[in-house]
Structure formats: C-alpha cells, structure tokens
Amino acid sequence: MPTIKYYLREGLLPAGVLTSPNQAHYDDGHLRRLRLVRALVDVGGLSIAAVREVLTAVDTNEESMHHKLGAVQEAISQPATGELDPIAVKDVQAFFDRHGEFEFFGVDESNVTGMLVSALSAARSVGHDHFPELLDSYMEAMRIVARADLEYIARRTSSDDIIEAMVIGTLIGDAVLKAVRRVAHAEVSREAMDTD
Amino acid sequence: MPTIKYYLREGLLPAGVLTSPNQAHYDDGHLRRLRLVRALVDVGGLSIAAVREVLTAVDTNEESMHHKLGAVQEAISQPATGELDPIAVKDVQAFFDRHGEFEFFGVDESNVTGMLVSALSAARSVGHDHFPELLDSYMEAMRIVARADLEYIARRTSSDDIIEAMVIGTLIGDAVLKAVRRVAHAEVSREAMDTD
Structure with a gap:
C-alpha cells in the first residue's frame, strides 16, 4: 500500500516496531491513526501540512477534547469567500451575542464565522436582508443535530476514533x-x- | 443591461409594452420575473434550458404551489454522484417509510433521494455503517428549519416571489x-x- 508508506515518510503515521530487518509490526493505534489521516485527506480534503497540524493538536495532552474538536x-471548514457585507458581520455578531456563551471570533480568526458572514452577505447581495431572522430557528434545530452528532462520536473510546468520527460526521x-x-x-x- | 436583453431574446422574460418605436415599458411583474431568473441562474447555477423548464412549471396554472415548489x-438539487451502495438505498427507503406520508422516489427519479443515497454510500465506504441511525434526529431538526423556511417564503404574495425566495432560501x-x-x-x- 503505497499511501501508507507515504504517510510514514511524511511522519503522519508513527513507525511500526521492527520484528525483523524488513518487517514491522503495526498495532490498533496505527490503524486508528491511519483511519483518521484518511478521513482528513480523503473526506476533508486537507493538505498533508494541514493534517500534520491537526495531529499535533490531537496529540497535545494539555488540551481538553472540547478544544481539540x-x-x-476549524481545520475542516473553509475561510470566508466573496465580498463580505459589514451589516452581515454585525448580524452574525448579534447572533453570537444572543447565544451568550460564545465569544465572537471575527472572520479573520474563525472559518466558522467566515462561512456564516459569507452566506449572509450573499443573501444581502440579492436583496434578502431579512435572512438573519431565520438564525434563531436554525440554531434551535442545529442543537438537536449537534446532540445527536455528539452521541454518535461519543461511542468511540480512543481520541483518534472520536476525532475521525467527528470529521466524517x-x-x-x-x-x-x-x-x-x-x-x-x-x-x-x-x-x-x-x-x- | 445586456443580460436583460439576453433573457428577453431567450424568452425567459416577456416583452415589455412598446411605448414608442424604441422604448418599452416593464412593470412589477417583469421585475419579479427578472429576480427569479437571476436567482436560478446566479445562485442556483441553472442552465438557460433548465430555467425555461422551471418557468414553464411555475406558469402552469393547474399545478398547486406545493407541486411547483x-x-x-428538484431542479436546484444535484443528481446522485459516486458509487451508490445498495444498502444505502435500502436505508433511505426505510427512512421514507418511517416518515409515512412520503412516496419513495428512486435515485433515478429524484435528485433529493440521490443526494441522500450518495452521502450515506460515502459514509459506508469509510466504514461508517451506523450513520442512518442519525436520520430521525436530523428529520426532527429539519422540520423546525422547514417551518421557519416556509414562513419566510410565505411573506411573499406573487408566485414568482415565492419561488425566488425558495431558491435563495x-x-x-x-x-x-x-x-x-x-x-x-x-x-x-x-x-x-x-x-x-
């Protein structure tokens, strides 16, 4: 399997334990890491450099699972595109304020904010200024989705499997x-x- | 505005009423139709031929608004892509059966079915066979979204405006x-x- 060799060479998979000069043993941890790398590359479309960054975050022990996720x-979300309307930025900021527990990270700091501002700017550019009125209903619905999603990923036990399920999910x-x-x-x- | 002339020539906009040999009068109906055509082309990415089909459906008086929508x-949704897993087809069929009031249209007849089967096939191909367990929670959430969406488009009065808001929304x-x-x-x- 040439991809595995490539991932090994790029340092995305740890080396196996040599059992003879040309044989190495790979354990379940290797397989889980391989599944995660594949999810990030094949489904997430991440570059090798971006995968390396994600893995560094995943392997940092001080971080909580919440912060890793x-x-x-952020790594699997696209940055803002198109012309950004300053009123759309304000609408998104107001939305974050209403759902109090969030800090508002600007379009330059957060791809998720950028995605939302881009979409609302596109709506405004075709005369749909009232779109932000839908946001609270959308948030109510997405809480149901997020709870189901979290339950889905929480069935896994290793952190690589949890992150892999989160990427795919x-x-x-x-x-x-x-x-x-x-x-x-x-x-x-x-x-x-x-x-x- | 060259695009308007182009739409007129393609028969997507009705001709205005001539007020002098080289002046025509366009009314609100023209403007609404123009907004709808633009939404379909610019946001929906539809071809001129596809726009013509949509407009024919919109202008058919016998059809209910529900059928027009x-x-x-279907016109603004993409057909199935990638390899389709027969088990994913069964999972989608079971989902439609559970939400009783639907007829199950196969992947060849409905882009919406195709979209769902494609996504679940992709999940299965990376070992996520349990994804369909999320469908009922997703449906519960999407009913909230759909009710908000319908309220949003129902503020319009003309059928062109309703369809335009549906495409954008x-x-x-x-x-x-x-x-x-x-x-x-x-x-x-x-x-x-x-x-x-």
Missing part, C-alpha cells in the same frame, strides 16, 4: 442534512399548501 | 445551516466535555 472543526453529515432538509420542505409544504 | 427544488440557507451546525457543535461539546 474545535481546532479540527461533520462533512458527510452536511450532505445528509441538505437532503433531509429538502424532504422536510416537501412534508411541511404539503401540510401547509397542498389542497388536492 | 417540489419541481423547482434553500441554497443560501444550506450554507448558513452548515455554519450554524458548527456553532451548535461548539456549544453542545462544551457543555458535555469541557472540564476547564
């Missing part, structure tokens, strides 16, 4: 949610509008 | 939800894990 989440979950949202639209719109 | 939603809303989900992850993970 936050660091990985976040990225593939985005696509699943997009589809489920459309199913819910069909249901709710039928209840409200269909007079057949 | 469904047709547009669905596509830009996907990006907003992705970001809000990450904010909710941070909140829920802190509550559950942070011991600082």
Whole structure:
C-alpha cells in the first residue's frame, strides 16, 4: 500500500516496531491513526501540512477534547469567500451575542464565522436582508443535530476514533442534512399548501 | 443591461409594452420575473434550458404551489454522484417509510433521494455503517428549519416571489445551516466535555 508508506515518510503515521530487518509490526493505534489521516485527506480534503497540524493538536495532552474538536472543526471548514457585507458581520455578531456563551471570533480568526458572514452577505447581495431572522430557528434545530452528532462520536473510546468520527460526521453529515432538509420542505409544504 | 436583453431574446422574460418605436415599458411583474431568473441562474447555477423548464412549471396554472415548489427544488438539487451502495438505498427507503406520508422516489427519479443515497454510500465506504441511525434526529431538526423556511417564503404574495425566495432560501440557507451546525457543535461539546 503505497499511501501508507507515504504517510510514514511524511511522519503522519508513527513507525511500526521492527520484528525483523524488513518487517514491522503495526498495532490498533496505527490503524486508528491511519483511519483518521484518511478521513482528513480523503473526506476533508486537507493538505498533508494541514493534517500534520491537526495531529499535533490531537496529540497535545494539555488540551481538553472540547478544544481539540474545535481546532479540527476549524481545520475542516473553509475561510470566508466573496465580498463580505459589514451589516452581515454585525448580524452574525448579534447572533453570537444572543447565544451568550460564545465569544465572537471575527472572520479573520474563525472559518466558522467566515462561512456564516459569507452566506449572509450573499443573501444581502440579492436583496434578502431579512435572512438573519431565520438564525434563531436554525440554531434551535442545529442543537438537536449537534446532540445527536455528539452521541454518535461519543461511542468511540480512543481520541483518534472520536476525532475521525467527528470529521466524517461533520462533512458527510452536511450532505445528509441538505437532503433531509429538502424532504422536510416537501412534508411541511404539503401540510401547509397542498389542497388536492 | 445586456443580460436583460439576453433573457428577453431567450424568452425567459416577456416583452415589455412598446411605448414608442424604441422604448418599452416593464412593470412589477417583469421585475419579479427578472429576480427569479437571476436567482436560478446566479445562485442556483441553472442552465438557460433548465430555467425555461422551471418557468414553464411555475406558469402552469393547474399545478398547486406545493407541486411547483417540489419541481423547482428538484431542479436546484444535484443528481446522485459516486458509487451508490445498495444498502444505502435500502436505508433511505426505510427512512421514507418511517416518515409515512412520503412516496419513495428512486435515485433515478429524484435528485433529493440521490443526494441522500450518495452521502450515506460515502459514509459506508469509510466504514461508517451506523450513520442512518442519525436520520430521525436530523428529520426532527429539519422540520423546525422547514417551518421557519416556509414562513419566510410565505411573506411573499406573487408566485414568482415565492419561488425566488425558495431558491435563495434553500441554497443560501444550506450554507448558513452548515455554519450554524458548527456553532451548535461548539456549544453542545462544551457543555458535555469541557472540564476547564
């Protein structure tokens, strides 16, 4: 498997224990690390340099799991794109203020903030200034999603497995949610509008 | 404005009323149609041929608004991609069955089904076979989102405006939800894990 050799050479996988001059033994820890690296590269689309940074964060013992998950989440999110509307920045800041326990990190410091400001700026640019009124309902819904997501990743025991499940769950979950949202639209719109 | 001339030439905008040999009058209906065409092309990324199909559906008087919204939603969703896992197809079918009022349209007939099967197939291909267990919580959350979305579009009165708000709300809303989900992850993970 050439990729494994490549990951070993890049220092993303620790070397196995040599059992003979040309044989090495790899244990479960190696396999878990390999799954994590693959999730970051293949599903997350991260560069080798970015994977190295994530692994450094994961391997830092002083950090709480909460902080590790936050660091990985930033690494798998894209920075702000397009023209950013200053009013959209204010709307996002107000949203963070309403959900009190957050610190507001600006678009330069946080990809998650950047993603939100980019989307609201795009809405404003096509005349949809009232979009931020949806944010509190969206947050209420996303709390249900986040609780289910956390339960899903908490079944794992090793920190590599938890982080791997978080990467897969976040990225593939985005696509699943997009589809489920459309199913819910069909249901709710039928209840409200269909007079057949 | 060259784009408007282009849309007129392609028959996506009805001609104005000539007020002099080289002046035409456009009313509010024209403007609403222009906004809708722009949303479909610029935000939805639809081809001119696809826009024409959507407009035909929108202009068909026999159709209920519920059916029109469904047709547009399919038009702004991508068909299935990647290798489709037959077990993922069964999982999606079971999900539709549990939420009884839906008919299950296969991946060939519905882009929304295709999107869901594609995402669950991708999860399975990286060893995440239990992902479908999240679907019911996701549906519960998405009902909250869908009710907020429907309220948002129902403020409009003309059918062009309703469809335009649905296109913008669905596509830009996907990006907003992705970001809000990450904010909710941070909140829920802190509550559950942070011991600082």
